[in-house]
Amino acid sequence: MPKEADLFSDLDQFDKKILEALAQDGRLSITDLAARVGLSKTPCQLRFKRLINDGYIEGFKAILNPAKMQLDHIAFVEVKLSNTREDALKSFNDAVKKIREVEECHMIAGRFDYLLKIRTRDIGRYRRVLGERISTLPHVASTSTNVAMETVKEGWTNLLRT
Secondary structure, three states: OOOHHHHOOOHHHHHHHHHHHHHOOOOOOOHHHHHHOOOOOHHHHHHHHHHHHHOOOOOOOOOOOOOOOOOOEEEEEEEEEEOOOHHHHHHHHHHHHOOOOOOEHHHHHEEEEEEEEEOOOHHHHHHHHHHHHHHHOOOOEEEEEEEEEOEEEEEEEEHOOO
């Protein structure tokens, strides 16, 4: 198990600062990014392009405000499958990706097989999504719902700090 200091060991402090700054504000210009991390523009731009090419940066997107869009009801659903052979897992995976209310889907090693993060406008809409979409996914044997009362922390940009 790598130690905390070994995480991202192939990145130097400037690379980590670039990633952290972009994770906080992906709209930074190269000039502003360079100033924030303490580099001149050209070396910063070269590092930025290398971080993209090496796969550390997968892309850029707008972070939407779920409350403004009336999508601040979050439920976490534990899903137990009736069949966990590879073809059944693939079938479930392919189908769950098509449900727009599923914000995240994680295969779990534990007492259930998948953990889904579902985002809807209210409990009524969630109930319909559960009954009409999630429960009818391939090989679903049972589900258990946990409703989030408050989001305390999302994201992990501070993982880059040493």
